[in-house]
Amino acid sequence: MGELTTRERIQLLLKSADFPISAKEIMALTGIKREQEVYEHIYHIALSSKRKGFVVFVYPAKCEACGREISMERPRRPSRCPFCKSERVSPPKFLIRDRG
Template identity: 35%
Template sequence: MPEADETTRQRLADALRDEAATPSALATRLDLTTGAVLRHAEHVARSVDGTDEQFLVAPPACRECGFDAYDDLLNLPSRCPECKSEAVDEPTFTIE
């Protein structure tokens, strides 16, 4: 059960310190929408910048052609820009 005084971003950061996770897994764990997780993740990434921690992102990757050079890592691409496949894995976030 989350602490009453803990913010959503604190809960997100704590979850990412525990283990790497995709936006949809975090949404389920924190009872948020995937879009909300992505918006909060952007702020969490900025808040750990300049500390001894790092916000790391394993980029989304196309399961068909392997493309993983997406411009916006804090986004859920709907299809691959190379082969147009919709089989794209979500990015994975962690804080180390």
Template identity: 55%
Template sequence: MINEFEFLTTREKIVLLLKYSQEPLTAKQIMKILGIKKEKEVYENLYHIAKSLKRKNVKLFVYLPKCNNCGYVFNIEKPRKPSKCPECKSENIEPPKFTIKWLK
């Protein structure tokens, strides 16, 4: 039996995963679920997904990364996980989480 899911592109798989997930997912979670080898590839795909969804009635929502040490919230333009907090220099950073929602 043929699985239709295997014919989708990586971006299409990420969109479907985020659209139907019960909770926002991190890049590492997306990577594990879809069998993607590099976290950087997930972030690159999320960037392009966000750009392409702007034309549709759908939006990629980003829960911003936060320092677990001092609570600093990062304002990121492109999807990525910061490596170090600019306030306290901690590397204990909660990664960004992503979900896709329909706009009304």
């Protein structure tokens, strides 16, 4: 068997993690250069998760100023809070666990 694809490496990393991981941490551990690329991979991993027997947990971004969670349809890091407009936003984090 050959080397793992980028998506398979991310999936393996999130499955073996003891705690939720941010896109920047995934970048550092996998060598991916762009944060948006990590979010795209996670989106596609989540789409295929229904067929493959695992669940992608998304811990939403959170505003550090007003404390609200910022949920989005597709994973990405918001540049500012849509509620109070603060730019102090912690990124979303991700974890994968087997279904059942």
